[in-house]
Amino acid sequence: MFLQMLRVGKVAYLNTLPMFYSFGGFKLVEGHPTELVKKLRAGEIDAGIVSSAEYFFNPQDYYILPDISISSKGKVCSVLLLSNKPLEEVEKVRITPNSLTSRYLLTFVLKEVHGIAPKEVTEGEDALLLIGDEALNLRELYRFTYDLGEEWFNATGLPFVFALFLIRKDVPEEGIRALHRELKTSIQTFFADLKKDRVQLPGNKDFLKHYFSNCIDYELGAEHLKSLRRFFTFLERETGKSAPEFISLFPLL
Ligand SMILES: C=C(O[C@@H]1C=C(C(=O)O)C=C[C@H]1O)C(=O)O
Structure with a gap:
């Protein structure tokens, strides 16, 4: 198959830069x-780095690409509840529609x-949940900042997986x-260049x-999978839908 025909979803935030730094040969959306979750569900894209919760809702439709995620081990720095009141006084929360x-x-x-339960x-x-670049840009304007990666880590001792690389099951194995391969090479190249100060960073x-080095974690290892199971158990309680029986990583070996 022609790889250029595969449509790959890219979250339009700075944190996906390492994955797509030297990436080429596919059609990026x-x-x-x-928005990307909707497109992936509808088959308007074939794969993409999208919200991890989507795997909880539709596990039958996807493989998870191994070794790659957008996670944090402690502070994530860009998923923030911002407020001018301390949390115990917060009664009304606005939540970004993007997450x-x-x-x-x-x-x-x-x-x-x-x-x-605001x-x-x-x-x-009283408080606003922002993610990605919006959170990075506005984080200094509020008196109180609650970092959700850190809150999860303090409660569970685990990393938190915000996004997974999901692939629709009809994508051929060679794709x-x-x-x-392309994503792993891109991440490696990015971090090698970052070390040598060769990356053009905006801001x-x-x-x-x-x-990039201490907040976002691009791995997907055993602890991340344990954390996903823990999060999915919470989602099961919250939504009444059963958690996926298996977390099926695509077998690359
Ligand atoms: C850590 C982040 O993770 C993001 C959070 C997502 C969500 O809440 O659904 C989805 C994709 C990730 O890009 C971030 O963008 O700041």
Whole structure:
């Protein structure tokens, strides 16, 4: 098959830069996480780095690409509840429409960690959940910042997987293998260049180096899978839908 025909979804945030740094040969489709989830469900794209919660909702439709994710082990730095009031005084929360996973992670943090249940509003909020570049750009404007990656880590001792590389099951094996190779090479090239100060970074260089090296974690190992199972158990309680029986990584070996 012609790889150029495979349509690959790329979340339009800075944190996907390493994956797509030297990436080529596929058709890229950019969007917010919720837009890409819709396109992947509809078969308008064949694969993409999308909200991990989508695998909980439709596991039968996808393989997970091994070794790759957008996660954090502690602070993620770009999934933030921002507020001018301390959490215990927050009664109304506005949630970005761009997120699927972090919306549920916020419910976990508010309900199961802090024991509060603020109302969701679309204006007049006490606190605002932002993800990605929007969170990075606005994080310094609020008095209180709650980092959801850190909140999850403090509660569970585990990394948190925000996004998975999901592939629709009708994609041929050679396409999946080529995609995996291309992404892994891109991530390696990015971090080698970052070390040598060869990456053009938009904005505050020192902060962004810290963001790529210490906040976002691009691995998908045993601890990440344990964390996904834990998150899916929470989603099961929250939605009434059963958690996937298996987390099926595409067998590359
Ligand atoms: C860590 C992040 O993860 C993002 C969060 C997502 C979500 O909440 O659904 C989806 C994709 C990721 O890009 C971020 O963008 O800041």
